[in-house]
Amino acid sequence: MSRKRRKNRLPAEPIEAEIESLNHDGRGVAHVDEKAVFIYGGLPGEKVRFRYLKRKRSYDEGTVVEVLSASPKRVEPRCEQFGICGGCSLQHMDSQSQIEAKQQVLLENLEHIGKVAAEHILPPLTGEAWGYRRKARLGAKFVTKHGKVFVGFRERGTSFITDTAHCAILHPKVGTLLSELASLIDGLSINNKVPQVEMSMGDEVCVLIFRIMEPITESDRQKLGAFGQQHDLNIYLQESGPESVRPLEGIPARLSYKLPDFDLELEFLPSDFTQVNSDINRKMLNLTMQLLEPKADERVLDLFCGVGNFTLPLARLAKQVTGVEGDAGLVARARENAERNGLNNVNFHVANLYESLEGVGWLNESFDKVLLDPPRSGAAEILEHLPKMGAKRIVYVSCYPGTLARDAGILVNQHGYQLKAAGVMDMFPHTGHVESIALFEKA
Secondary structure, three states, X not given: OOOOOOOOOOOOOOEEEEXXXXXXXXXXXXXXXXXXXXXXXXXXXXEEEEEEEEEOOXXXXXXXXXXXXXXXXXXXXXOOOEOOEOOOOOOOEOHHHHHHHHHHHHHXXXXXXXXXXXXXXXXXXXXXXXXXXXXXXXXXXXXXXOOEEEEEOEEOOOOOEOOOXXXXXXXXXXXXXXXXXXXXXXXXXXXXXXXXXXXXXXXXXXXXXXXXXXXXOHHHHHHHHHHHHHHOOXXXXXXXXXXXXXXOXXXXXXXXXXXXXXXXXXXXXXXXXXOOOHHHHHHHHHHHHHHXXXXXXXXXXXXXXXXXXXXXXXHHHOOEEXXXXXXXXXXXXXXXXXXXXXXXXXXEEEOOOOOOOOOOHXXXXXXXEEEEOOOOOOOHHHHOOOHHHOOOEEEEEEOOHHHHHHHHHHHHHOOOEEEEEEEEEOOOOOOOOOEEEEEEEEO
């Protein structure tokens, strides 16, 4: 006879625990009855009382309800919705300690996943901790219970939208307008059919893309247009997939960002991938060039090149640069950016770097150096080709330390490279997101 499994009931009363460390997403790690518990809001060295949120086979999850003994690294969060909103996880920790914790996450991943260690730890790249974010996807929802629209990041661990008046990590162009943005949507005829607003901002121009599930009326169009004019925002609509994104008034905005150290200006479309933090991006590019050291007689390969963020600075320094990207639209923008900036020593190719590359011409060429900037999934599929190209030096920029560590292990333990240096960059302050960079050289 089968028996129904009894649900693992959560303790009704809060439990005391000592926080030992931080995990990869910024939660405190404690052990209760020899079982790991990941606790929102806890910092290493603290004694806390926490409430269980979930119990799983190998670990549990909880949230702090009282700090009994506070860490000297604890600070007062700037945002009144911190702990509710899922946009940030580390506002309760001072900025210097945040980046030190991220560095520790990187080093531990390299050791435990990749079985490697860097010969040199790079000083962390840091910048402005507030108002830095120029690209974001905000949820929107008409909440019947409250009789109004909410706009913001989703609440931590739920699908609900946080009721946020302003956001301190978004660029003030949008971060100070969340209440007004919610009121705008509330006044539309389709106020319950606008699930998302996406922000995309260059150095000056800012675009808001409204995802709409039903056509708007002429009155809606006028309200959206007036809001854009009042706040110097370019309004776009998206009726289905990314290909449907279009300007409200039919006149495209000119989004761009400058890289003064390389005498470059790159243009992009609102739906294109770009780095969210322009200050850290510029510092990251300078560091990358220092590590890769492209020379006037060298050929460089830039994999996952996007709109040319790394490719074009490399082309200012190297003899020839080849950029490869899986998104044809991004490659088109990269080519246009190269032409616009007068660069004729760069070429681009469209290729899915996660699939077989048999018969691809550039794969059989030789390159002195390689730049890798893959998405979260890493670059494992392409690594075996790099030694065959003759690459003596590789710089790997990563948005996820777990896959960087895995790929570092492959490069070092299978392909004979040395991990000369590694470090972190605070691309996303107040979050658990770890952006990192690593230098590999052929032994």
